[in-house]
Amino acid sequence: MSTFELVQGIVIALVVVVSSWVAYRKLLPKTSARTMARVSGSLNREGRAAPLRALGRRLQPSTATGSCGDGCGSCGSCGPAAPSNDAQPLHFKPRA
Amino acid sequence: MSASSLRIALVGNPNCGKTALFNQLTGGRQKVANYAGVTVERKEGRFIAPSGRTLHILDLPGTYSFEATSPDEAITRDVCFGRYPGEAAPDLIVCVADATNLRLHLRFVLEVRRLGRPIVLALNMMDAARQRGMVIDVAELSRRLGVPVVETVAVRRGGAQALIERIDTVVPEITPAAIDDVTGEKLHAEVRAILADTVTQTRDTAAVDDAIDRWVLHPVFGMVILAALMFFIFQAVFSWAQPVMDGIQAGIAALGTWVTSFLPGDSALHSLLNDGLFAGLGSVLVFLPQILILFLFILVLEESGYLPRAAFLLDRMMFRVGLTGRAFIPLLSSFACAIPGIMATRSIQDPRDRLTTILVAPLMTCSARLPVYTLLIAAFIPGRTVLGVFNLQGVVLFTLYFAGIFSALLVAFVIKRLRKDRSEHALIMELPSYRLPNARDIGLGLWERALIFLKRVGGIILALTVLLWFLSSFPGAPEGATQPAIDYSIAGRLGRLLEYVFSPIGFNWQICIALVPGLAAREVAVAALGTVYAMSGSDDSVASQLGPLISHQWSVPTALSLLAWYVFAPQCMSTLAVIRRETNSWRNVAIAAGYLFGLAYLASLATYQIARAFL
Numbered sequence: 001m002s003t004f005e006l007v008q009g010i011v012i013a014l015v016v017v018v019s020s021w022v023a024y025r026k027l028l029p030k031t032s033a034r035t036m037a038r039v040s041g042s043l044n045r046e047g048r049a050a051p052l053r054a055l056g057r058r059l060q061p062s063t064a065t066g067s068c069g070d071g072c073g074s075c076g077s078c079g080p081a082a083p084s085n086d087a088q089p090l091h092f093k094p095r096a
Numbered sequence: 097m098s099a100s101s102l103r104i105a106l107v108g109n110p111n112c113g114k115t116a117l118f119n120q121l122t123g124g125r126q127k128v129a130n131y132a133g134v135t136v137e138r139k140e141g142r143f144i145a146p147s148g149r150t151l152h153i154l155d156l157p158g159t160y161s162f163e164a165t166s167p168d169e170a171i172t173r174d175v176c177f178g179r180y181p182g183e184a185a186p187d188l189i190v191c192v193a194d195a196t197n198l199r200l201h202l203r204f205v206l207e208v209r210r211l212g213r214p215i216v217l218a219l220n221m222m223d224a225a226r227q228r229g230m231v232i233d234v235a236e237l238s239r240r241l242g243v244p245v246v247e248t249v250a251v252r253r254g255g256a257q258a259l260i261e262r263i264d265t266v267v268p269e270i271t272p273a274a275i276d277d278v279t280g281e282k283l284h285a286e287v288r289a290i291l292a293d294t295v296t297q298t299r300d301t302a303a304v305d306d307a308i309d310r311w312v313l314h315p316v317f318g319m320v321i322l323a324a325l326m327f328f329i330f331q332a333v334f335s336w337a338q339p340v341m342d343g344i345q346a347g348i349a350a351l352g353t354w355v356t357s358f359l360p361g362d363s364a365l366h367s368l369l370n371d372g373l374f375a376g377l378g379s380v381l382v383f384l385p386q387i388l389i390l391f392l393f394i395l396v397l398e399e400s401g402y403l404p405r406a407a408f409l410l411d412r413m414m415f416r417v418g419l420t421g422r423a424f425i426p427l428l429s430s431f432a433c434a435i436p437g438i439m440a441t442r443s444i445q446d447p448r449d450r451l452t453t454i455l456v457a458p459l460m461t462c463s464a465r466l467p468v469y470t471l472l473i474a475a476f477i478p479g480r481t482v483l484g485v486f487n488l489q490g491v492v493l494f495t496l497y498f499a500g501i502f503s504a505l506l507v508a509f510v511i512k513r514l515r516k517d518r519s520e521h522a523l524i525m526e527l528p529s530y531r532l533p534n535a536r537d538i539g540l541g542l543w544e545r546a547l548i549f550l551k552r553v554g555g556i557i558l559a560l561t562v563l564l565w566f567l568s569s570f571p572g573a574p575e576g577a578t579q580p581a582i583d584y585s586i587a588g589r590l591g592r593l594l595e596y597v598f599s600p601i602g603f604n605w606q607i608c609i610a611l612v613p614g615l616a617a618r619e620v621a622v623a624a625l626g627t628v629y630a631m632s633g634s635d636d637s638v639a640s641q642l643g644p645l646i647s648h649q650w651s652v653p654t655a656l657s658l659l660a661w662y663v664f665a666p667q668c669m670s671t672l673a674v675i676r677r678e679t680n681s682w683r684n685v686a687i688a689a690g691y692l693f694g695l696a697y698l699a700s701l702a703t704y705q706i707a708r709a710f711l
Contacts, residue, residue, distance in 0.1 A: 008365045015368070016566050022559035027616055027669060 033061040101150040103184065104263060107172055107208060108192035109201045110158030111528050113220040115139075116250035117192060118155035121260065125544065127436075128537070129398035130528050132158060133425050133443040136168040138175060145264035154186060157442075160200075162207055165445040176211060188214045188263060195225035195232060195247075196302075196529060198295060202287045205241065215243045218259050222247040224302075224529060231296040240290045251534060305529050309405070318409045329393045330497060331490035334470070334479075337385040344385070348378035364569065371630035372565030373558075379626035379642045380553055380619050383467040387549055388542055390463060394432060395541040399533035403428060404525055417505045418512025420444060421525065423453040427504065430460035431497075434671045438678055452511050454675055455688055458666050459504040461497045464618040468662050469496055471622055475647040476655040499663050503695070552617065560613040561623045568609070568631050582631045591628075601661070601697060602654040602704035606632065611667070618667045653707035660703040665696035 025032045036059055044056025106114040110132030119126055122141030127134055139155040156175055157168035164170040171180065178185030191208050193201035198219075205217055217238075219225075225232065238245040246262050249255035311317050352374035359366040397403055407424035414421055422444045430437030437457045444450040461469075473489050482488050567587040574584065582588045590612065591605035598608050606628045614621030626642045629649075646655070666672060666689055676685045 004360075004363075008363060012364055012368060012566075015562055019559040019562035019566075022555060023563060023616070026556045026559070 036061040101152065102188060102263070103152045103154070103186045104188045104190055105154040105156055105175055105186035106190050106192055107156050107176060107204075108158060109160055109194065109204055109526075111526060112158065112192045112194040112201060113248075113250040114158065114192045115155055117190075117218065117220065117248060117256055117259070118153055120250055120256040121151070121153050125540065126155065129403075130401040130531050131398065131404045131425060132526050132528075133168070133422075133440060136439055136442040138171050138180070145260065147264050149264060151263065160204060166443050168442040176208065176213075185213065188216065190216050190218055190259065190263070191243075192218045192220050192248075192250075195219040195222050196228060196230065197526075198232075198291060199287060199300075200526070202290060203283050205243075206283050206286060209241065209243060216259070216262055217241060217243050217245045218248045218256075219245060220248045220250050223249045223252070228302055229298050233294045237290065237294040240294060251537075302529055305527075308530055309527070312402070312405050313408060315409075318405070322406055322409055325397075326497070327490075327494055329390070330494040331487055332393070333386050333389050333466075334473075334487055334490040334493060337389055340385040341382050344382045345378070348374060348381065352378065367569065367631070368562070368565055371568075372561055372627055375626040375630035375642070376561035376565070376623035377553055377558060379471070380467055380557055380623045383470060383619075383622075384546065384549055386466055386470055387463050388546060390466065391432065391542060391545045392538065395538050396533045399531060399537065401528040401530045404527050407525060408527070413505070414508075417509040418452060418515070419456075419505070419508045420446065420449040420453075423449065426453050427457060427460055430457045430462060433462050433464070434458045434460065434668065435674050438671070438674045441678065448515060451679060451684065452508055452515075454678060455511065455684070455691075456504040456507050458668070458671050458688065458692060459500050459507065459664065461500040461663075462618075462668075464668065465496075465662055467619045467622045469493060469659065471625075471643055471646075472655050472659050475643040476650075476652055496659060496663060503663065507691070507695075552619070556616060557620050557623050560616055560620050561627055564609070564613050564624050564627050565631070568628060580632050582628065587628070600704075601700035602651070602657040602708075603661075603700075604650070604654070607654075607658060614667050616669055618662065621667065651708075652711050653704045656707050657700040657704035660699040661696045663696075664692055664699055666692040 040056045040059040040061070042056070043059065044053045048056070106118055108114050111130065111134075113128075115126050115128045115135050118124060118139065118141060119128065122143050124139075124141045126139055135155060135157045137157065140152065141155070142150055142152045145151050154175060156172040159169040159172045161169075162173045162176070164173045174180040175183060175186065176189065189208055189211070191205045193205055205215075208215060219232065219234065219237075222232075234245050234247065244262055246258040248259050312321060352370060356366050356370045356374075359369070403425065406428075407421055410424060411421035414423060419427075423441070425443070426437045426440035428437075429440045434457050437460065438454050441450045441453045441457070444453060470493070473492050477489050477492050479487065479489050482491060564587060567590075568582050568585050570585060572584070573579070573581040577584060583592075587609050588605070591609035594608035594611070595603070595605045598611075603611075606625065609628050610621045610624035613624050622642070625646070629642060629645055672685050672689055675688050676682060679685075
């Protein structure tokens with residue numbers, strides 16, 4: 001295998017892994033945030049080495065401050081849950 | 097209350113300028129428009145006052161009363177009463193009132209005063225009030241209400257200075273709460289009495305507004321004006337954008353050639369850049385000018401105050417099919433994107449009307465459909481002039497938008513029949529004064545839309561394009577293979593499998609592949625088609641010439657069938673996620689996805705079979 005082929009393989013692998021991660025975060029924001037919180041929690045635990053703990057803190061998912069009302073593609077950064085989450089689901093009920 | 101920080105809530109009737117004030121105070125860029133119901137959720141920002149104190153500003157949805165009838169009004173009520181989960185009651189309430197319409201807005205000020213919290217009244221739009229010849233005795237108004245009153249012009253730079261000085265230098269005083277249980281009629285009587293002593297005005301409405309409304313709200317001329325306006329917009333989208341699109345296309349092609357010239361032509365990296373990035377992303381990026389032209393018109397209409405008039409004109413038709421007039425603004429917002437449109441349904445009081453609007457909102461033609469529509473129209477519809485003035489491509493685009501509106505009305509009508517009840521709501525909507533759109537605001541709005549589009553291209557679209565390239569490249573072709581390599585790849589095999597389901601509606605395996613990543617967002621399908629065709633062919637020029645390529649490879653019935661598919665198909669996971677969030681029910685998501693995919697398949701089947709019979 002030539003040097004070019006080796007570098008090419010590494011670059012393509014990196015690009016594909018990063019793309020998979022971006023797609024995962026954008027399409028499943030809550031699941032990816034939970035995953036990151038778990039990974040971050042396990043790294044940032046008492047007794048771990050300082051660099052690992054620092055990495056854990058860096059990986060901690062940030063609290064989103066955006067708003068779904070901001071428009072298309074903003075759902076990955078939705079803010080606090082809508083009040084409707086506490087409300088009853090919307091269903092059609094015939095008028096009495 | 098902390099001496100170094102203060103929590104301030106902006107409240108008031110809808111469309112009185114709360115969000116414009118919020119933007120002035122915090123430097124934010126929240127969406128503002130000249131109609132009621134733009135803000136439907138609580139927004140928070142902060143700024144450091146000249147004294148060094150940190151002011152936390154809450155922008156709340158507009159409401160006419162604390163007797164909340166819709167979810168957005170309930171947010172304002174709960175925050176003001178200190179009942180909003182995880183949020184303390186505000187230290188200071190800034191009541192924003194439209195100075196040109198105090199007869200309506202002061203009633204809510206009196207309600208807020210009864211809370212017994214510190215209040216400042218911001219008389220907004222004072223410039224418009226003066227233009228109309230109104231004279232407001234601010235000192236007397238302050239004395240009668242028992243609260244400090246300041247003048248503001250939220251849309252003008254520095255227009256909130258008086259408010260900043262007031263809330264920064266003075267420690268808010270508790271306003272004595274009125275303890276009597278006054279009725280709505282008594283509040284109105286009090287408002288009338290206060291206005292009689294403090295405001296002098298010659299007429300209730302602006303003469304210019306009345307003159308324009310005589311034409312714009314006319315039952316016949318009004319509809320003609322509305323139809324002409326919409327028609328003009330779609331003509332402009334096609335006619336004005338072409339030179340810039342050609343420039344972008346040529347630029348992408350030149351950049352692609354230059355970048356890939358450093359790599360061996362048969363390497364995987366060359367293929368990733370050429371077939372994946374430049375063919376995929378380039379084919380989406382060229383639609384930026386068309387999207388910006390569409391948004392230019394949407395922003396101008398939003399700022400001018402015309403949109404509520406259009407709602408008024410269409411109310412009778414919407415009521416007949418089972419939609420409330422209040423559904424107009426959410427449905428109109430859905431032309432930009434279904435997500436804010438569905439969120440805007442929070443201003444609809446009746447839960448059944450709200451659910452109907454949520455279910456039909458995805459049928460409105462969002463801007464993400466534009467790249468798909470224009471790609472197919474430019475490839476298959478000749479750009480000739482019809483009836484002397486109209487561009488045929490613009491006419492077809494208008495028809496597709498109209499098909500979305502018509503199908504939304506039809507679905508709403510079917511839901512109405514299934515519900516077996518009659519909506520009781522009449523449309524009561526405030527008609528704002530006409531306003532000349534501010535060029536800076538329009539420019540900023542367009543800049544925001546361009547950034548959103550480019551972020552999508554550089555984010556989810558780029559990521560999915562790279563993944564599709566990977567799935568289209570591996571595994572590679574075996575020794576002695578006679579077909580293009582993509583035929584042996586994972587994506588190629590998946591496309592062939594899906595072709596069994598989609599061949600009755602005329603879709604080939606390349607389209608089937610594009611539909612899969614296109615589920616994430618509609619424009620991704622264009623990027624995916626660019627990548628798939630670039631990898632299927634040997635000619636590098638494919639990368640920048642998707643339109644001419646598909647016009648040779650597809651039949652007209654196939655193109656029409658794909659257009660019909662995109663009128664209905666819910667190819668947007670974010671929309672389905674927002675339906676889940678707003679209705680708190682997976683069942684509604686299943687209903688929406690099921691009926692939309694069902695309609696898409698049936699419409700495409702009918703279109704393809706009929707077109708094949710006649711063309």
